[in-house]
Amino acid sequence: MLLQPRLLPRVLSISSKPRFSPFSTHASQITIPLPSPPILSPLTPESDLDPSTQNPITLPLQKLFVPPETQLPGDATSASAHTRVLTGSNIVLGPYAFDSQVVNAEFVKSSVRTADCPSDGLPEFALVGRSNVGKSSLLNSLVRRKKLALTSKKPGKTQCINHFRINDKWYLVDLPGYGYAAAPHESRLNWEEFTKDYFLKRETLVSVFLLIDASIPAKKIDLDYASWLGQNQIPMTIIFTKCDKRKKKKNGGRRPEENAETFQSLISEFFESTPPWIMTSTVTNMGRDEILLHMSQLRNYWLKH
Ligand code: GDP
Numbered sequence: 001m002l003l004q005p006r007l008l009p010r011v012l013s014i015s016s017k018p019r020f021s022p023f024s025t026h027a028s029q030i031t032i033p034l035p036s037p038p039i040l041s042p043l044t045p046e047s048d049l050d051p052s053t054q055n056p057i058t059l060p061l062q063k064l065f066v067p068p069e070t071q072l073p074g075d076a077t078s079a080s081a082h083t084r085v086l087t088g089s090n091i092v093l094g095p096y097a098f099d100s101q102v103v104n105a106e107f108v109k110s111s112v113r114t115a116d117c118p119s120d121g122l123p124e125f126a127l128v129g130r131s132n133v134g135k136s137s138l139l140n141s142l143v144r145r146k147k148l149a150l151t152s153k154k155p156g157k158t159q160c161i162n163h164f165r166i167n168d169k170w171y172l173v174d175l176p177g178y179g180y181a182a183a184p185h186e187s188r189l190n191w192e193e194f195t196k197d198y199f200l201k202r203e204t205l206v207s208v209f210l211l212i213d214a215s216i217p218a219k220k221i222d223l224d225y226a227s228w229l230g231q232n233q234i235p236m237t238i239i240f241t242k243c244d245k246r247k248k249k250k251n252g253g254r255r256p257e258e259n260a261e262t263f264q265s266l267i268s269e270f271f272e273s274t275p276p277w278i279m280t281s282t283v284t285n286m287g288r289d290e291i292l293l294h295m296s297q298l299r300n301y302w303l304k305h
Contacts, residue, residue: 063090065276067297070094086290088243088279093293096304100289100296103167105143110160114198118163123299124171124204127239128195129211130222131177134241137282138211139164139174142291161198170299171204179221199234206302207235209291214256214279215245218263226263230270237276237294238263244281 064085066072070092072083084093111117129135140148148164162174175195199208208229212222229236240260247253254262260279268274276294280287 059085059090063274064092065090065274066092067094067096068301069096086278086293088287089277089290089294090274091276091278091290091294094297094301096300097293097297098300100292102143102292105145105148105164105166105172107148108163108165108171110162112160113194114161114201117161117198117202118165118171121204122165122170123206123302124163124173124202125206125295125298126173126175126198126202126208127211128175128208128225129177129239129241130213130219131180133177133211133213134282135174135177135211138239138241138280139172141282141285141288142172161194170295173205178225179219196228199229200232205234206298207237207295209237209239211239211241212260212263213242214240214259214263215242215247217254217259218266222263223266226267227270230267230275235298237278239287239291240277240279242281242283243279243286244283 061072072092085091086093108118109116127135127139136150136153140146143164143166159176164172164174166172175198178192178195199205210222210226210229212218212226226236226238238260240256240263243256243260246255256279260277264274264277278287278290278294280291282288
């Protein structure tokens with residue numbers, strides 16, 4: 001099991017890169033209407049901003065993820081004219097959101113140890129989640145290739161750290177799925193050890209993208225995983241998957257938004273500030289462009305510092 005005792009001392013990040021801190025202000029919530037026309041920052045090419053990624057949203061300020069060097073004006077009136085929150089997320093778009101599109105993607109290598117991972121220093125994002133959460137589907141959708149993630153599903157590769165190079169500039173990393181009931185107990189423990197080692201030691205890891213199935217209620221193993229990341233101060237973005245799936249209310253089903261909200265409140269005590277989250281579906285493509293824009297702003301900031 002991944003969950004550490006509550007009072008485990010927080011380990012300091014080994015990476016010397018700056019961490020992303022929350023925005024603080026006196027206003028308690030912010031309503032962000034669609035600017036018309038959208039106000040673009042000088043660093044954001046218009047082609048990166050699909051108008052559908054701009055959406056009115058009301059969230060308490062402390063629940064927004066505000067990327068570094070993104071200033072929100074102190075009063076909500078002026079903030080509304082300058083603030084863009086990605087649709088279906090709590091993520092404010094900042095000045096580093098550019099160059100988000102995937103032009104090419106290639107499988108580079110499978111590693112069994114962190115020390116064997118590529119050493120060219122390019123920034124990377126790790127995708128992780130319970131088996132069947134939709135990780136391969138999401139990876140294929142991000143790179144717009146039907147079968148790229150199949151590489152990670154080949155026998156012998158499922159327990160590896162699989163690196164995919166994007167635009168020759170950054171990596172998407174596919175980590176082993178956890179919670180696979182059929183896996184032998186021992187091999188399950190091994191995966192956990194090596195993924196933890198990767199999270200704690202990989203200096204080029206910009207953020208973990210933890211995939212959570214929003215079509216079902218929160219599972220303990222997912223809560224354990226998220227809290228371990230929080231307690232160890234590993235930067236994390238939550239990707240809620242399968243948000244197109246709506247169970248019938250009369251069958252006791254809860255909407256993906258409700259499941260997502262419950263999950264967030266259950267893990268909130270393990271995080272100093274609200275982690276970024278995005279609702280997605282590979283069936284409708286919901287969240288795809290938002291993930292890429294979010295990755296671009298984290299990545300560009302990381303590269304500059
Ligand atoms: P992985 O084991 O995490 O790599 O999961 P897969 O990508 O193989 O997906 C597991 C199952 O969930 C497959 O049957 C997919 O078709 C389905 N699935 C994946 N993403 C979505 C989604 O966004 N919506 C719906 N409805 N089904 C999905």
